[in-house]
Amino acid sequence: MHLHHPLKTRYLSVALCTGDAVRVPVWILDSGVPGPALLLVAAQHGNEVQGSEVIRRFIEKAAKRSLRGKILAVPFANPTALRQRRPHLNMGPEQPYADDRGHNMNLTWPGNPKGNDTARVTYAIDQAFGEEATHVFDLHCWSVQMAPMVLIDDEPEYRDLARKLGHRFVHVRSLGTVTLAGVLHHRGKIGITYEHAGQYEVNELEVLRCLRLVTNYAKAIGLLRGRLEPGDEPVLFSDETDAVTVKSPTSGLFVPAGCRLCDAVMKGYRLGHVLSDVNLRTTEVASPVRGYLRQYGAFRNNADVALTGRHPYVEKGDPLAIIVCPESDGFSARRGCKGGKSQTRPA
Ligand SMILES: [Zn+2]
Structure with missing residues (x-):
């Protein structure tokens, strides 16, 4: 080289x-x-x-x-x-x-x-x-x-x-x-x-x-020459946006649908499903809003040092995703949607 x-x-x-x-x-x-x-x-x-x-x-x-x-x-x-x-x-x-x-x-x-x-x-x-x-x-x-x-x-x-x-x-x-x-x-x-x-x-x-x-x-900062490479649009600042937490509708195994962090999700977009450990029913989880994925998957404290923190078993109410809503949508999470629209079907 x-x-x-x-x-x-x-x-x-x-x-x-x-x-x-x-x-x-x-x-x-x-x-x-x-x-x-x-x-x-x-x-x-x-x-x-x-x-x-x-x-x-x-x-x-x-x-x-x-x-x-x-x-x-x-x-x-x-x-x-x-x-x-x-x-x-x-x-x-x-x-x-x-x-x-x-x-x-x-x-x-x-x-x-x-x-x-x-x-x-x-x-x-x-x-x-x-x-x-x-x-x-x-x-x-x-x-x-x-x-x-x-x-x-x-x-x-x-x-x-x-x-x-x-x-x-x-x-x-x-x-x-x-x-x-x-x-x-x-x-x-x-x-x-x-x-x-x-x-x-x-x-x-x-x-x-x-x-x-x-x-x-x-x-x-002028260290390298050249035009900026095109990046994400929009860039979202934490103090200028609202966010909605999608909570698990039931306990069970959360199986994500392969969405990618930072990507846009439409309202109603499928985020995954939960297989109940109680009655073996499958519950679909969809995004309640249009926005961008800031957190996705079963997540709990110390997920960074213990494998149990990364286990996909969730309890009812556990966060499954956090979706950031751009201000341009005129959406306010505070007065807006509370949880994920979900439907149940037999496994
Ligand atoms: Zn660090």
Whole structure:
């Protein structure tokens, strides 16, 4: 492969509490031309690995393009948690995410050289790139039933940028003061977080979707040349839309009908069916509104660390889908539909 720009691999060496060291490999792609410095970080949580592949492909693509500024990339921000195949350091089986004992990396920024082993790694990454970066894109993954989403702070500049990314769902919230995006935001830089759908896996469609997004990010800030790639239309902001939760009409096994997250569903569109464990009747589940799928499938807490959380057995009233309704429809979920239209037929 011919590269216009040389890709350098460097290693951040971090001294741990035990006296051992861990090495964090990083990539630097420097055009040598003044411009933005985009910091890409993935796998702060060791089970959230889709962004690592997105970074690899984006770097490969960017190296062959006309570039201004530089890309600073940390594909595996938390190597020890990655090797343990867990969200945070030293977690046991089925231990909830929130039970982090101070090791949730994205709550440790800007790190601490005398802190616990996670805060030390955070500190090393921040020391290496935190000042130089003008923009950050922090790649995470959440449960496979939840649509991939861009997370931004509530600022007009962020909204403009988020629109250009061309991704269906944008969640607007405070980025906080201890997350990577939040810390850089408070330093006057641009910090955007992203959640892929699906942990413990690398899904090709998820990778392609995010690759388009990060390419548009790079173009929007002038790092890459060229026109923005066409994306989702419309882009839906969480504070400008309503959402309807479709609840299970009965207990049983929810069998999804193969709808895809982020896609449009029409009113009456079939979402799946529930096979009752009580009387073996099949109940169809349809969308009560026209909108876009933000959540789909049997879903419960800790679906991200325990397989029981992903089991398709649902109880009556459990959420089966969340559908976001564009404001342009003049629809209000608050006064609108309460639940899914469903009909029963023998199994
Ligand atoms: Zn995460």
